[in-house]
Amino acid sequence: MKARLICAATLLALCGLPACAQPRSADFDYWLLSLSWSPQYCANRADDPQCLNRNYGFVVHGLWPQNRRGYPERCDEGGAVSHQMSDRMLPLMPSPSLIRHEWRPHGTCSGIDMETYFLTIEQVRRDR
Numbered sequence: 001m002k003a004r005l006i007c008a009a010t011l012l013a014l015c016g017l018p019a020c021a022q023p024r025s026a027d028f029d030y031w032l033l034s035l036s037w038s039p040q041y042c043a044n045r046a047d048d049p050q051c052l053n054r055n056y057g058f059v060v061h062g063l064w065p066q067n068r069r070g071y072p073e074r075c076d077e078g079g080a081v082s083h084q085m086s087d088r089m090l091p092l093m094p095s096p097s098l099i100r101h102e103w104r105p106h107g108t109c110s111g112i113d114m115e116t117y118f119l120t121i122e123q124v125r126r127d128r
Contacts, residue, residue, distance in 0.1 A: 007019040009033035016068055027066035028072055028109065038094060059110045060092045063121045066107045078108035085118055092125050 037054035045051050050059075081103050086096045086098055093099050099118075107117040 027067075029067045031124075032064045032066045033121075034058065034061040034064060035059065050098075056094055059094045060121055060125050061098070062106050063110075063117070064106045065111075072109035073105045075086075075109040078103055079114060081114065081118075083087075085115065089118055091120070092122065 025103075027098065035058045038050065038059045042048065042051035050056070081096075081121045088101050089099050090096070093102070101113060107114060110117050112120070
């Protein structure tokens with residue numbers, strides 16, 4: 001088994017969320033919610049911050065705007081993720097560096113602002 005298992009669920013039913021409005025930054029066909037199985041990832045990484053004193057199962061790797069072929073990436077600078085937003089997302093996304101990383105290449109192409117992007121991740125993950 002691979003060190004990290006990624007389960008992807010396309011979220012075609014999310015058009016009621018603000019993210020389905022006309023994107024400002026990029027056009028895309030659908031959302032992809034990417035989840036990772038943390039116990040497998042942590043099996044050989046005991047010193048990784050994601051693996052210290054956490055009882056994670058599936059964690060959010062990202063919410064990605066996707067096209068049938070490929071995906072938009074790094075549509076603009078997008079600004080820095082605040083510590084407050086990073087702390088808020090830690091129960092769902094295992095590390096501040098992952099949270100920052102997901103905003104730059106994926107969130108900036110979503111057509112929504114940073115707060116709405118992360119609140120959408122929260123809503124989708126908790127509804128599943």
